[in-house]
Amino acid sequence: MLLFHAIKIVKKHMHFLYNLLIALYGFFIRVAAVCNTKVKKREIGSKHWEIQLKGVGNIQQSVVWIHCASAGEFEQAIPIIQELKQKYPSYFIAVSFFSPSGYELYKDSSLADIFFYFPLDTVKNAKKIIQLLQPRKVLFIRNEIWWNILLELNKQQIQTYLINNSLVKNNSFIYQFYLEKTLPLFTAIFNTQAYGNTKLERVLENKVMEFKDDKLDNFCKQSFVLILGSSWSTELQYIFNFYKKYSIHFPALKIIIAPHEFDENTLNKICKNHHLPKNEIQLYSDYNLSKNANFLLLDKKGILKYAYRYADIAFIGGGFDKTVHNTSEAIVYGIPTLFGPNFSKFEEVIEFIKNGIAFPIGSYDEFEKNVLSVLWHPKIKEEIKKKSESFFSRQQATSKRIISEIMQ
Numbered sequence: 322m323l324l325f326h327a328i329k330i331v332k333k334h335m336h337f338l339y340n341l342l343i344a345l346y347g348f349f350i351r352v353a354a355v356c357n358t359k360v361k362k363r364e365i366g367s368k369h370w371e372i373q374l375k376g377v378g379n380i381q382q383s384v385v386w387i388h389c390a391s392a393g394e395f396e397q398a399i400p401i402i403q404e405l406k407q408k409y410p411s412y413f414i415a416v417s418f419f420s421p422s423g424y425e426l427y428k429d430s431s432l433a434d435i436f437f438y439f440p441l442d443t444v445k446n447a448k449k450i451i452q453l454l455q456p457r458k459v460l461f462i463r464n465e466i467w468w469n470i471l472l473e474l475n476k477q478q479i480q481t482y483l484i485n486n487s488l489v490k491n492n493s494f495i496y497q498f499y500l501e502k503t504l505p506l507f508t509a510i511f512n513t514q515a516y517g518n519t520k521l522e523r524v525l526e527n528k529v530m531e532f533k534d535d536k537l538d539n540f541c542k543q544s545f546v547l548i549l550g551s552s553w554s555t556e557l558q559y560i561f562n563f564y565k566k567y568s569i570h571f572p573a574l575k576i577i578i579a580p581h582e583f584d585e586n587t588l589n590k591i592c593k594n595h596h597l598p599k600n601e602i603q604l605y606s607d608y609n610l611s612k613n614a615n616f617l618l619l620d621k622k623g624i625l626k627y628a629y630r631y632a633d634i635a636f637i638g639g640g641f642d643k644t645v646h647n648t649s650e651a652i653v654y655g656i657p658t659l660f661g662p663n664f665s666k667f668e669e670v671i672e673f674i675k676n677g678i679a680f681p682i683g684s685y686d687e688f689e690k691n692v693l694s695v696l697w698h699p700k701i702k703e704e705i706k707k708k709s710e711s712f713f714s715r716q717q718a719t720s721k722r723i724i725s726e727i728m729q
Contacts, residue, residue, distance in 0.1 A: 335498055339468050340444070347441050362421035366438040371453065373437040374415075378455035382413040386456040388439055391420035394462040395427055397485050397520040400720035401460065402432055408724060415454060419465070439467075447473040458727060460484055461507075468499075471506040480508040482727055485520060487513055487668035509726065517719035518669055524626070524653045525713055532627045536608040537577075540617050541631040544575040545696060548632040550625055551581045551646035555661065556638045559688045561595040566689075568615070571696060577628060579619040581638055581646065588618055626650040633657075633702065634695045636688070640664055640681070652678055653713055655706030657695050659688060678709045 354364035377384065385405060389395040395416065405412060416432075417439040418424040428436045440446040447469040459474055459481045461467075466483070474481050488500060504510065549560055560576060568574055580587055592599055602616035603609065605624070619625060626647075629635060635651035640661020648670055651658045655678075662683050664670040673679035682688050695701055 335502060336468065339499075343442055343469075347443075350441075359421050362425070363419075363438065366421065366424060367440055370417075370437045370440050371449065373435065374450070374453040377413070377415065377435065378453050380413055382411055383409075383457040384413045384415055384454055386415045386417065386454055386459045387433070387462065388417045388459070388465055388467075389419075389423060389462045390465050391418065391423035392426050393423075394465070395423055396523055397518075398460070398462050399432065400519045400522045400526070401484065401723060404720040404724045409728065415456070442467040442469045444469050444473075451477060451479070458482065460727075464488055466500070466503050468503050471503055475506045480727075481506065482723075483507050483510045484723060485513055485518055486510050511723050511726075513668060516722055517716045519719050519723070521649055521653070521669060521713060521716040522719045524649045525716060527626050527650065528630070528653045530627075532630070534624070534627070535610075536605060537617075537628060537631050539610050540577070540603075540608070540614075541575060544573045545571060546575050546577060546632045547634050547636065547692065548577040548579070548629060548651070549636045549638065550579050550629070550651060551638040552578055553581055553638045553642050555641035556636055557591065557595065559685050560636065561597070562685060563689055563692060564615075567693075575615055575617070577617045577619060577632070579625045579628070583620050587620070591618070629654050629656065634659070634692060636660070645670065648673060648679060652709060655702075655709035657691070657702060657705050659691055673712075676708055676712045678705055678712060 350360060350364055354361040387398050387402065389398055395418070398416070402414060402416075405414065413435075414433040415435045415437070416427070417437050418427075419439045424436060424438055427433075430436070440450060450470070451473055456474075456479060459479060461481065461483050463485045464483075464487065471481060483504075488504070547560070549556055552560075557578070560578070564574070564576060578591070588599075588602065588604060591597060592602065597616070600612075601614055602618055603612060603614040605617060605619045605621050608617070619628065629651040632651070632654070633656060635656050635658045637645055637648050637651060637658060637660040639646040640663050642661075643663065644666045645660040645664045648658055648660060648664075648667070652673055658673075658679050659682050660670075660679070662681055664674075664681060670679060674681060680691055682691060
């Protein structure tokens with residue numbers, strides 16, 4: 322009974338507690354900015370949003386404000402922005418980022434009319450940003466839910482939408498004490514289960530985009546290509562264990578490695594840690610068409626998502642650490658895709674597994690078994706490709722459906 326009353330009191334005063342946490346967060350951010358470069362960028366940038374937005378509310382165009390946490394969420398927003406621009410070219414598109422990485426990457430992009438840092442979600446800032454922007458509609462991408470901003474938008478009867486939502490009703494603390502109060506503030510919520518996922522729509526665009534690369538063409542020709550995307554130490558160890566054990570049986574085996582982080586020492590570290598002769602591996606940037614190396618190290622950003630089209634099987638990194646990295650960029654090509662056990666953060670990965678187009682593994686033995694299955698049984702690839710094409714066909718025109726409902 323005592324616990325029940327305590328829960329009731331906490332729920333009643335949850336907004337007060339939220340504001341207290343926001344204030345504490347703001348304080349700790351200012352302290353952390355002293356010694357952390359990324360946090361410092363966020364702290365400095367978040368002080369300038371008022372200057373950046375000055376005059377936006379006075380323009381003659383209708384403003385659509387799109388908020389993204391970081392670069393990943395903005396990638397999901399791009400199909401929405403493209404559809405908006407095509408159907409409503411007169412609209413002014415303002416995009417906010419919470420993360421410095423997203424803002425720094427896209428601040429000079431022509432995809433939106435203005436990019437700015439999302440301010441700390443205080444009551445004062447919520448009123449000020451709406452006064453400056455005067456948005457007609459506000460779109461929050463994925464699970465970006467800020468209570469004070471939403472309350473103020475709701476109070477001013479400005480339509481708000483949650484895009485690519487993956488949250489489901491449950492008994493968790495976050496749902497019972499926070500989402501239960503904030504989700505009803507949205508005008509509409511576009512769930513990935515019902516509407517499709519603009520993130521997957523985006524990777525479909527990459528797939529159909531014309532791409533030709535002489536280096537990759539040369540390296541991969543007449544070979545069985547295994548590509549390791551966003552690799553960490555565990556995945557690298559699996560790859561080299563497999564290569565040492567089976568390369569003599571499969572001379573056509575070629576391996577492309579795209580490290581999660583690359584610096585000038587990466588090549589030497591890989592060769593040293595895995596006893597690989599340097600003539601066995603080439604850097605993409607220094608690729609020599611006449612050399613016959615079995616490993617290619619991608620040291621150029623932005624090419625991995627296109628390189629997957631050359632692969633026969635993919636192994637995505639991160640799943641043996643905190644969480645798996647982007648799987649959809651590989652899966653869209655219909656290739657068997659493996660990754661470690663930490664994937665529950667991403668709803669689309671769970672859907673991939675359910676549809677039989679992605680395969681989590683928990684050990685080297687499972688990795689070996691899956692790769693050998695694809696090597697020995699080419700029909701497995703054909704079956705997975707058909708399933709992948711069927712799955713992704715359902716993701717087409719997601720942004721068209723969403724914009725149609727928002728703008729009606």
